[in-house]
Amino acid sequence: MGVEDNDIELKTRNCMKLCVNLLEISGIWYSGEAKSIARHLYNKFVVILAFVWAFCIYAKLYTSRDDFDELLDASPLLTAPTDSNNTTEIVRPLPIKVWMPFDQMVSPYYEFAYVFTTFCCLMFGGIIVTADVLFFVVMIYVTGQFTLLNDSLTNMKANVYKMFSNDHKNGDSFVIKREKSAEKVDQNISMAQLKIIHLEAEKYLRNCIKHHQSLIEKYSFNDLWSTYFFVECLTASVLICFLGFKAMTMDMDINLIKMLVYLLTVIFQLALQCAYGSNLMTESESVYNAVYSSDWYNQSNQYKQFARMMIMHAQKPVKIMAGRFGVMSLPLFAGMMRSSYSYIALLRQMQEE
Template structure:
C-alpha cells in the first residue's frame, strides 16, 4: 500500500500528520479503504482509553502521597508536574477529535491545494515559508520532548535511593525512584524491576500524547498566521494582484479589481470564522493550560531545589523545564503573531494606493479597512487573550509559586 493511499498530500502538516497517526490522533487516514479506516479509529479509541487509565495511576499515587504520614515534597512535585500536563493533553486530544476540529484541519488541507494550484508565486512562497516553519517548530519541540523521555528512562538507573523517616513507626524506609510517580497494585519496591519495565513500556505512550496533541494544535495556529500574512501580501500589492486576475479572466480593470477584492474578502471572512472555531474548541482548554502552567513549571524547578544536587537530577529538571517553557513560548508567540498580522491588514490596505481604484472598489476597501482595525485574538476562555504579555505573566507567577512553596517548605 502506497503512502498516498493512507494520508492526504499536505506539506503544512507533513511532520504532524505522520507522527499523530502513531497514536491515532490524525483524523484523515485510509480515505479509500473503509475497513482500514474503521480499524484505525478503534485503535485510536483503545490508545485514548489506555492513556486515561494510565493517568489514573498518577492521580491515585498523588492522593496517597498527600495522605501519607510524611510529606514527600520531591515526589509530590514530580507527580504534579506530569499529571497536570498529561491531563490537559488528553482533554485537548478529545477536543481535536470533534467535528469542528476536523473541519479546521480539513480547511488547511483544501486551502493548501488551492494555493499551490494558483499562479501567484508570492502567495505560494509565503505559504511554503509557514509550512516549513510549522514543520521546523514541531520537529524541534518533538526532539526536546523525546530527550525528556530519555532522561526519565535513565533517571531511575542513576538516581540514588531516598531515605524517609516515619516518626510514628520509628522506621527509616529506603525508596528507589521510578521513571514516573505512579501507583501500582503491588509493592513496587519489592518488585522494582517489574515496575520499571512496565513504566518503560507504557510511559512513553502517555508522554507522546502530550507532544502530538500540542503538535496538531500548534499547526492550526501557525496556519492562521500564514493566512493573515498572505492577506497582507495581497492587499499591499492589490494592483499587481488585480492585474494578474485581469490577465487570467481577460476582463476589464474594474471587474478584475472587484474579483480580486471579493476573493480577499472571502479569505478574510474564512479566517475570522477559523479563529472563532478555534476559540470555541480550545478556549476553555487554554484556560486550564494557563492556570496549570505556572504551578507545573514551579513544580519542575522545585524538584531540583528540594532534592540532593546530582547531575541526573539537574539534567532532568533543566531539560523538562526547558521543554515546557519552549512549549508555552511557541503557543504564545504564535498567538501574538496572529494579533500582529491581523492588525496589519488595515495598514496594508492603506498602503495599497486604494484611492486610485474604481469608486466601488475604493468604498469597499475603506469599509474593510475599518473592519480590520480590531485584531483577531486567541482567547483564554473569558479570562483574556494569548500574547507574549500573557506568557511573561505566567513566568512571573511561576517565580511567585517557587518562592512561596520553597519558603514554606524551609520553614517546616
C-alpha cells in the same frame, strides 16, 4: 517554478482539509455554526478534570501549610530518590513513582510495573507531542494564509495591472512600462480601459474579502483550543512554580539536571505556544493596514465601500483564548513567568520560616 509553488500550495491545502476532516469525524471540531455533542461533552469533561485537579492541589496546600516537608513529599515529582542505609535492602526504582495495589519490588510484579509505567510515559509523551504538533501545523498554516492575504492586498494595484496586461497582451492600446523599482502604467489609458481595471480591482478585493472571512469562520480556534490551553496554562504555572523551587533546594547531582531539563521543557513549550499565538494575532491585525495600503483612493466608489467594510471587519484580530488566563500571547507568557517567580519566592520564604 510557478507550477511547483502551486503543487506545494495544493498539497498544503489538502493536508489541512484532512486534519479538519479528522477532527470533524471524531466529533471534536465542527466548522461554522454546527454544534457537536461530543465536543461539548469533551469540553465539560476536561473542565471538570481541571477543577478537580486544582481542588486537590489546593486541599493539599491547605492541609500541609504547617508542615512544609509534607508538602514536598506530596508529589513524587518533587521528591528526591530515597537513600537506604540498609545495605541488604534492594531498591528497584521505576521510571516514575506510582502506587499499585501490590508489592512492586517483587518479581514478576516489578517487571510488570516497569513495563506498564514505561508504556504510560511513552503514550503520555506521544499525546502531548501530537497535540502540540497539530496546533503548530494549524497555526503555521493559518498565519501563513494571513501573510499571503496581506501581501495580496498591499500589492493589489500591481497584481491587477499584471492580470489585465496578461489578458490584453496581444493588444497595442495598453502598455506597461517597467522601471527600476516598480511598474508604471502608461498615461495614455482610455476611460474604457480604466473602467475595466476598476472592475478587476473590485473583483480582486471581493476575493480577498471572501478569503478573509473563510479564515475567520473555518478556523475558529476557540471552539477547540480554549479548554485545552486553559488546562495547559494552569498545569504549566504550577509546574514552573514547584519545579523551580525544588531545583533551588536540590544538591548538584544528576537529579538536579533532570529537574532543570524538565523545567526548561515546560517553559519552552509554553513560550512556543504563546509566540505562535502572538504571530497569528499580529498577522490578522495587519489586514487593516494592508487594505489601507491598497491604493484605494484611486479606485471606484464600490471598491472604497468594500475596503471600508473590510477595514471594519479586520479591526477585531483573531485570538486564541486560554480560558480565564486570557489571550495566548507573549505578554501572557511574561505575566505567567513573573507570577511563577513570585510564588517561588513565597515558597522559599515559607521554607525559611
